[in-house]
Amino acid sequence: MDGGSPVPTSVVVDIDAATDELGMHAALEVARCGLDRGELPIGAVVVVEGQVIARAHTEEVSQRRLLVHAELLALEEADRQQGWDRRSATLYTTLEPCLMCLGAAATAMVGRIVWAVESDGDGAGRLARTWNDGRSPDLPHLHLPKLSGPVGAATAVELFRSYVDARADSCDPFVRWASTLVDQAHASG
Numbered sequence: 001m002d003g004g005s006p007v008p009t010s011v012v013v014d015i016d017a018a019t020d021e022l023g024m025h026a027a028l029e030v031a032r033c034g035l036d037r038g039e040l041p042i043g044a045v046v047v048v049e050g051q052v053i054a055r056a057h058t059e060e061v062s063q064r065r066l067l068v069h070a071e072l073l074a075l076e077e078a079d080r081q082q083g084w085d086r087r088s089a090t091l092y093t094t095l096e097p098c099l100m101c102l103g104a105a106a107t108a109m110v111g112r113i114v115w116a117v118e119s120d121g122d123g124a125g126r127l128a129r130t131w132n133d134g135r136s137p138d139l140p141h142l143h144l145p146k147l148s149g150p151v152g153a154a155t156a157v158e159l160f161r162s163y164v165d166a167r168a169d170s171c172d173p174f175v176r177w178a179s180t181l182v183d184q185a186h187a188s189g
């Protein structure tokens, strides 16, 4: 392996239109970089005022750690850059966020999360739909971000399919879990 294509770090992507498709396209590009490096193909970007200010793919393999989800890494990078008002930020992620990343996004006061592939196994979207009920509008930092999806699901599923196909004989639990995402998409599509 030659290490895969580099993650672009210095290019500011101007997405004035700030459409979800453009934001998700940036997240999918990062996910593909992760796939090229032997990681699960999960990418995330944080967009503020039409610009990608942070991006990351999962790094479980390269770091041999479990908390290095794409969303959390992107949120950490954005957290270092931003002031305290985060409600204009949108997190684009190629997979419905887990509880940890949803919680991190809420703590970081991200306004919206847009995801590509729903995750029956560990997605926290269902929780998010009821969490905000009854919470005071005067305390916006206690609210979970609005979630919407799917956007760009077909491309995201193809990346997961590539990941699984390259490890067809693997018993790795990450591979088994990734195959459930592909099967789930196949069943619903």
Ligand SMILES: [Zn+2]
Pocket: 069, 070, 071, 072, 097, 098, 099, 100, 101, 102
């Ligand atoms: Zn996560």
